[in-house]
Amino acid sequence: MEIADQLKSILGQKLEEHKSLREFTSIKVGGVADYFFEAETIDELVKAIQAAVNVDIDYLVLGGGSNVIVSDFGYPGLVILNRTSNIGFLQDKTQVMADSGVYMAHVINKAAAMAFGGLEFLIGVPGTVGGAVYNNASCWGGVISEYIRGVTMLLPGEEKGERCRVVNIEPQELKFGYHTTLMKETGLKNPGRKPVILSVKFQLTSLRREEIMRRIKNFQEMRMEKQPIGEFSAGSIFKNPSGSALTGGQEEKNFSAGFLIDQSGGKKFRVGQASVSKKHGNFVINNGKATAEEIRELIDKLKAQVLEKNGISLEEEVEFIGQWERSESEVDS
Numbered sequence: 001m002e003i004a005d006q007l008k009s010i011l012g013q014k015l016e017e018h019k020s021l022r023e024f025t026s027i028k029v030g031g032v033a034d035y036f037f038e039a040e041t042i043d044e045l046v047k048a049i050q051a052a053v054n055v056d057i058d059y060l061v062l063g064g065g066s067n068v069i070v071s072d073f074g075y076p077g078l079v080i081l082n083r084t085s086n087i088g089f090l091q092d093k094t095q096v097m098a099d100s101g102v103y104m105a106h107v108i109n110k111a112a113a114m115a116f117g118g119l120e121f122l123i124g125v126p127g128t129v130g131g132a133v134y135n136n137a138s139c140w141g142g143v144i145s146e147y148i149r150g151v152t153m154l155l156p157g158e159e160k161g162e163r164c165r166v167v168n169i170e171p172q173e174l175k176f177g178y179h180t181t182l183m184k185e186t187g188l189k190n191p192g193r194k195p196v197i198l199s200v201k202f203q204l205t206s207l208r209r210e211e212i213m214r215r216i217k218n219f220q221e222m223r224m225e226k227q228p229i230g231e232f233s234a235g236s237i238f239k240n241p242s243g244s245a246l247t248g249g250q251e252e253k254n255f256s257a258g259f260l261i262d263q264s265g266g267k268k269f270r271v272g273q274a275s276v277s278k279k280h281g282n283f284v285i286n287n288g289k290a291t292a293e294e295i296r297e298l299i300d301k302l303k304a305q306v307l308e309k310n311g312i313s314l315e316e317e318v319e320f321i322g323q324w325e326r327s328e329s330e331v332d333s
């Protein structure tokens with residue numbers, strides 16, 4: 001049986017073929033996924049991953065698509081769009097349990113309505129719970145790992161047809177670092193078989209609703225002032241060489257990737273329809289019709305420029321997804 005037929009026999013008519021991924025990413029570039037499935041429940045998410053293991057093809061779980069750059073050649077496997085949506089509150093413990101497909105903004109706003117606060121610093125991060133935990137999202141001096149109390153994960157079978165396992169793990173087992181986790185590090189080596197976050201429990205704090213709303217407004221205003229909101233981007237392209245989420249203080253500015261790009265003259269760089277934001281040097285913008293190749297070429301140029309002018313080798317925070325024409329060794333040389 002053809003792979004498509006095998007997948008359809010497990011996932012039904014919701015399985016799509018040759019689906020453009022562009023609209024599912026915030027930077028709006030990328031080719032098609034061979035196979036595409038939108039998971040609306042945890043059961044569907046698990047089933048889709050098991051299906052990929054059964055037919056022995058790679059899979060990729062996509063949340064908000066706000067930290068990825070998908071190749072123009074697309075993704076050779078099954079892309080699972082995570083739209084799981086359950087969210088529940090443990091009122092006596094000030095805790096919230098959310099499916100990994102819930103957007104962080106939704107968690108923050110729902111919690112605010114319950115007078116539970118803590119995660120407001122992440123307002124404006126346009127990703128899901130799964131993507132935020134996977135990348136240990138941080139900003140304005142706050143980091144998501146400090147609020148996590150439990151994670152339910154799916155560990156994929158390694159051999160064709162092997163059963164996937166659902167496990168509950170303690171947060172420290174994820175080994176959080178600056179914009180990274182153990183699953184991100186190991187996943188980069190075997191991207192088609194990454195463990196998947198199913199749901200997360202966060203510890204919040206009881207606060208006055210007005211205070212939470214004030215904080216949300218404050219963080220939104222800071223973002224509007226410093227970042228190109230409303231343009232097509234993947235957020236910060238590079239990690240800050242200082243190795244931490246900036247609090248906004250002047251003293252750390254010299255160690256931010258944005259500052260280094262600005263100082264090296266990189267803000268003027270442009271490749272086709274891809275350019276650097278005038279507002280923030282670490283944001284690469286798709287001006288409408290950029291290709292993934294143009295975005296990547298611009299990123300490589302910025303990296304080379306900062307290395308030449310400052311002797312600092314910037315490391316990408318965003319992930320390149322799918323097949324790229326050139327190999328990594330060609331890019332490095």
Ligand SMILES: Cc1cc2nc3c(=O)[nH]c(=O)nc-3n(C[C@H](O)[C@H](O)[C@H](O)COP(=O)(O)OP(=O)(O)OC[C@H]3O[C@@H](n4cnc5c(N)ncnc54)[C@H](O)[C@@H]3O)c2cc1C
Pocket residue numbers: 026060061062063064065066067068082100101124125126127128129130131132133134135136137138139194195196197198227229233234235236319
């Ligand atoms: C305008 C803008 C501002 C941003 N500001 C910030 C910021 O202040 N701080 C910050 O940290 N980031 C920021 N980002 C980057 C991005 O929003 C975050 O990294 C976000 O957490 C990514 O979540 P996502 O759901 O979009 O992940 P995606 O882009 O969909 O996926 C990213 C990676 O996570 C993996 N992944 C997604 N869901 C799961 C899951 N359930 N289980 C396992 N792996 C999963 C994917 O497979 C992929 O490898 C910004 C981005 C934009 C566009």
